[in-house]
Amino acid sequence: MTDLDDLDRALLRALAQDATQSAGALGRALGLSQPAAWRRIRKLEAAGVLRGRRLRLNAEKLGFGVTVFLGIKLATKGRVSLEDFERAVSAIPEVQRVEHVLGLYDYRLRVVARDLPDFERVLRRRIMTLPGVGEVEANVLLSEERRLGPIG
């Protein structure tokens, strides 16, 4: 954890809404000069709090209309099988996120596909053949809302 003051939090909150804002605009919104806002952003980057910027892409417009969450239980657990599983799952292009979790499942995957037939292909030929896979449970995404979270 890093110690941030209120201005750092306000800066991050503003940037989280729109990461394209200039240091000058942020400073104006918070009563800071452009160099002051800029120095704070640099410091947050140097501290590793702010790790960069990512694109927000519209999967549907890119032709990926189906998003499915998979909960996976491994049949065989152990250090080697975790590594085998992770290596194999990383090679599937349709997998957007791999989450190693503790609980009912061992892994949770976010998978995108063009449509349901395409998803079935991915599931049967790529997911079910992963090393060590036991039970697989699926949830199809209907809609999602991303929120800022308690940051700030």
Added chain:
Amino acid sequence: MTDLDDLDRALLRALAQDATQSAGALGRALGLSQPAAWRRIRKLEAAGVLRGRRLRLNAEKLGFGVTVFLGIKLATKGRVSLEDFERAVSAIPEVQRVEHVLGLYDYRLRVVARDLPDFERVLRRRIMTLPGVGEVEANVLLSEERRLGPIG
């Protein structure tokens, strides 16, 4: 879906790695002039394919060491109870993502907390008291890997 050519895909792939790259740098990498690369990016934004840029924040450095995924089954389903649930869940600051899904669960939530005692507080006082909540299942995040996905 939008029709993109290979250059658009290459542009998005490069930007997905680092969204701070300038149009000039992208153009040089792809054999385009700065205005040509810039015009393509503008067009992708206008078409809604590229919906903006978000920050990559380090939750741990911000003091949120615990991330938990919750699978929630509603006890009472129906249009009204879905809306009630969504409105109430949106008011919980610790909830980072609300996913409405089809399958074993009705909703999946990504929740962050400072530590496990803090998570227990959120779970007991905010999640379990949500309107219409039935079963709740939890998975604690150990590690995650985000991949580009099949975009491009």
Added chain:
DNA sequence: CTTGAAAAGAACTGCCT
């Protein structure tokens, strides 16, 4: 911390192929 200023670079525009 601030203001002011200067240099570099990126974004944007118009015109031409």
Added chain:
DNA sequence: AGGCAGTTCTTTTCAAG
């Protein structure tokens, strides 16, 4: 479509209060 040249803006750094 793409390139070139030019203008405007932001970013980035520095000096000084």
